[in-house]
Amino acid sequence: VLTEILGGLQTALDPANFVAVFAGTMIGILVGAVPGLDASVGTALVIPLTYGMSPVQAINMLSGIYVGGVYGGQIPAILFRVPGASEAVMTTLDGYPMACRGEAGRAMGFGLAASVLGGLFGAVVMIFLTPPLAEFALDFGPAEYFALAVLGLTAISSLGSRSQGKALISGMAGMLIASVGIDPITGITRLTFGSPALLGGINFIPFIVGLFAAAEVYNQIRARAGGGAGEEVAGASKVRVALPGLRDLWPMRWLMARSAVVGTWIGILPGVGATTAAIIGYAQAVRFSRHPERFGTGIPEGIVAPETANNAAASGAMIPLLALGIPGSGTTAIMVGAFLLHGLQLGPLFLQQQRPLAFAIFGGVILANLIFFAAGIGAVRLFARLLRVPYPFLAANILAFAAVGAAALGDIYGMKVMFLFAVLGFLMESLGFPVAPMVLGYVLGPIAETSLRRALMIADFDVSVLVARPIAAALLLLALASALYPIVQGRRAQSRSRP
Amino acid sequence: MEARRDAVIYLFILAACAVLWLSVSRLPELPQYRRVGPGLWAQILLLAIACLAAGGLVAAARAWRAIAALPSPVLGSAPLQLLAVIAVSLLYPFTMDLTGFLVATLLFQFLLLWLLRIRRPGHMLFASGLNVALLYVIFIWALHLPLPRGSGVFRTLSLWFH
Numbered sequence: 265v266l267t268e269i270l271g272g273l274q275t276a277l278d279p280a281n282f283v284a285v286f287a288g289t290m291i292g293i294l295v296g297a298v299p300g301l302d303a304s305v306g307t308a309l310v311i312p313l314t315y316g317m318s319p320v321q322a323i324n325m326l327s328g329i330y331v332g333g334v335y336g337g338q339i340p341a342i343l344f345r346v347p348g349a350s351e352a353v354m355t356t357l358d359g360y361p362m363a364c365r366g367e368a369g370r371a372m373g374f375g376l377a378a379s380v381l382g383g384l385f386g387a388v389v390m391i392f393l394t395p396p397l398a399e400f401a402l403d404f405g406p407a408e409y410f411a412l413a414v415l416g417l418t419a420i421s422s423l424g425s426r427s428q429g430k431a432l433i434s435g436m437a438g439m440l441i442a443s444v445g446i447d448p449i450t451g452i453t454r455l456t457f458g459s460p461a462l463l464g465g466i467n468f469i470p471f472i473v474g475l476f477a478a479a480e481v482y483n484q485i486r487a488r489a490g491g492g493a494g495e496e497v498a499g500a501s502k503v504r505v506a507l508p509g510l511r512d513l514w515p516m517r518w519l520m521a522r523s524a525v526v527g528t529w530i531g532i533l534p535g536v537g538a539t540t541a542a543i544i545g546y547a548q549a550v551r552f553s554r555h556p557e558r559f560g561t562g563i564p565e566g567i568v569a570p571e572t573a574n575n576a577a578a579s580g581a582m583i584p585l586l587a588l589g590i591p592g593s594g595t596t597a598i599m600v601g602a603f604l605l606h607g608l609q610l611g612p613l614f615l616q617q618q619r620p621l622a623f624a625i626f627g628g629v630i631l632a633n634l635i636f637f638a639a640g641i642g643a644v645r646l647f648a649r650l651l652r653v654p655y656p657f658l659a660a661n662i663l664a665f666a667a668v669g670a671a672a673l674g675d676i677y678g679m680k681v682m683f684l685f686a687v688l689g690f691l692m693e694s695l696g697f698p699v700a701p702m703v704l705g706y707v708l709g710p711i712a713e714t715s716l717r718r719a720l721m722i723a724d725f726d727v728s729v730l731v732a733r734p735i736a737a738a739l740l741l742l743a744l745a746s747a748l749y750p751i752v753q754g755r756r757a758q759s760r761s762r763p
Numbered sequence: 764m765e766a767r768r769d770a771v772i773y774l775f776i777l778a779a780c781a782v783l784w785l786s787v788s789r790l791p792e793l794p795q796y797r798r799v800g801p802g803l804w805a806q807i808l809l810l811a812i813a814c815l816a817a818g819g820l821v822a823a824a825r826a827w828r829a830i831a832a833l834p835s836p837v838l839g840s841a842p843l844q845l846l847a848v849i850a851v852s853l854l855y856p857f858t859m860d861l862t863g864f865l866v867a868t869l870l871f872q873f874l875l876l877w878l879l880r881i882r883r884p885g886h887m888l889f890a891s892g893l894n895v896a897l898l899y900v901i902f903i904w905a906l907h908l909p910l911p912r913g914s915g916v917f918r919t920l921s922l923w924f925h
Contacts, residue, residue: 316906429815429822433776436808436815440783443808447801450793454801455786478852485845485879656879657890660872661897667855668868668898668910676911679856687849695772713804725798 272623288328296336303333324628358566386579438705479689527573531580537593545573863913
């Protein structure tokens with residue numbers, strides 16, 4: 265394995281690949297730092313740019329955006345009390361008070377160190393866990409894959425919305441959208457309503473670019489019409505990162521270890537992602553602290569815990585993607601598009617058939633973590649200045665980029681589809697239906713459908729085949745628990761709030 | 764008001780499910796795939812969505828009775844500016860069909876900036892031009908992607924550049 269890891273790192277360090285990882289990480293930090301953009305939007309926008317790249321360059325660039333985007337969110341969270349990305353939401357609680365006390369550089373230093381350590385921990389777990397998990401998954405049959413897809417959907421449905429029902433509707437609508445076109449088993453066309461343009465189904469790239477990137481512009485325009493963002497810390501663009509020494513970090517070693525393990529584990533869970541990791545990382549830091557009352561007043565522990573957890577989760581989310589073909593987060597669901605674009609089939613066989621590529625991706629993730637460490641020290645001032653670009657210029661730029669990226673598939677039809685999904689995404693967000701489950705549903709839909717139908721065909725339509733094998737049964741039980749948990753939690757909260 | 768809005772949305776979802784159900788139930792069946800035919804998956808999903816929407820409708824109806832009417836916080840307050848931006852966005856592909864990538868994108872950028880209240884002509888021209896140049900370099904020059912050239916005089920103009 266060590267030889268393969270070194271081989272992967274060597275491939276990632278190849279000049280062309282290095283440039284891709286570097287560019288991806290810098291784009292990631294930028295989209296993470298700009299409120300209203302995040303790693304998902306950045307990944308969706310950049311996928312069309314990867315047409316001309318090799319698979320290694322394309323996937324590593326997107327991994328760089330993901331890793332850099334999760335880190336970048338902390339820059340405005342600390343300096344402006346505005347999380348650049350949802351993953352940095354907990355960082356504002358202690359980061360901004362520290363910055364207000366004139367400790368912005370120190371806060372950024374702790375955030376950077378925690379992000380790198382969390383990200384590297386997640387990357388190491390990814391390297392050592394992905395191959396055995398993929399090997400284990402080789403025994404999976406259609407029933408297990410169906411159960412895994414259902415678990416992914418139920419896990420994400422409990423997040424990102426006040427209403428679990430709305431999230432589930434969104435996820436299943438995504439599955440329905442994925443089923444438009446020619447049925448892969450019988451070859452019969454369905455849900456096309458006689459339109460030849462729909463025969464090939466709804467293309468993934470216009471779909472995600474519209475739902476994530478363009479819809480977010482509409483959301484931001486509406487939000488900005490209603491009021492401004494947070495206040496800027498004095499001298500924010502002159503801040504200098506003050507990295508903590510070993511003496512500062514040593515007392516937080518257990519906190520970091522716990523956050524890294526929690527973050528990686530949450531990242532591995534299908535469909536959950538880095539934002540939840542940050543929230544749970546922060547919550548466990550408060551729970552285990554001897555001085556929980558100090559959290560929220562501006563202490564380094566309040567930055568270290570969520571930043572370690574969310575960056576560990578970003579690497580952890582790559583594990584189910586590469587080992588099973590099941591995305592671990594919204595951003596990795598979007599990354600599936602890049603694999604499809606380059607003709608790569610994800611799943612347990614990916615590691616057998618594309619082993620050098622898989623290790624090059626591992627190398628790319630490690631490299632991205634090291635790059636954002638260097639960029640974090642040197643370029644925070646630059647990113648803080650870039651945050652001052654007025655939003656109208658960014659909005660016009662993003663919409664044109666999204667549209668042209670979707671049209672680059674060959675005709676204007678992709679652009680029309682993109683704008684239709686942009687409007688749909690905007691309406692969904694406005695009405696409380698989260699869009700991330702829809703993307704996950706789109707990715708998981710074909711896996712769930714073909715697995716279910718194959719399992720039923722093999723068993724002559726005996727439904728018990730879905731729970732006949734222990735792994736499938738356990739996964740379905742887990743899915744049921746994950747679907748019921750928010751309901752039980754809601755009932756408990758309701759009964760507690762009653763006098 | 765939010766409950767009333769939710770009730771309308773759930774009713775719309777139920778109606779959409781019914782239409783789609785009709786569409787998939789008319790799919791031809793092949794004897795060897797009789798029970799796991801092309802419509803099975805869509806029907807499972809539609810049934811599940813309809814059940815969730817029906818549940819949501821009941822919850823919305825209950826909340827509607829219980830809560831005093833409040834002004835809608837979301838779509839009712841969608842500013843005209845946003846509606847104009849969406850309208851311009853939806854027109855952009857059709858303009859590109861006619862005028863090609865370069866002219867349509869320049870116009871689109873200019874209009875968007877104006878709608879987003881950038882009123883200095885110099886800023887608008889510079890930003891639009893820079894953005895079109897950036898897109899040209901990335902998609903046409905570097906990636907060699909076939910972006911639309913438009914028709915008639917616009918096609919001739921586009922052919923000078925790509």
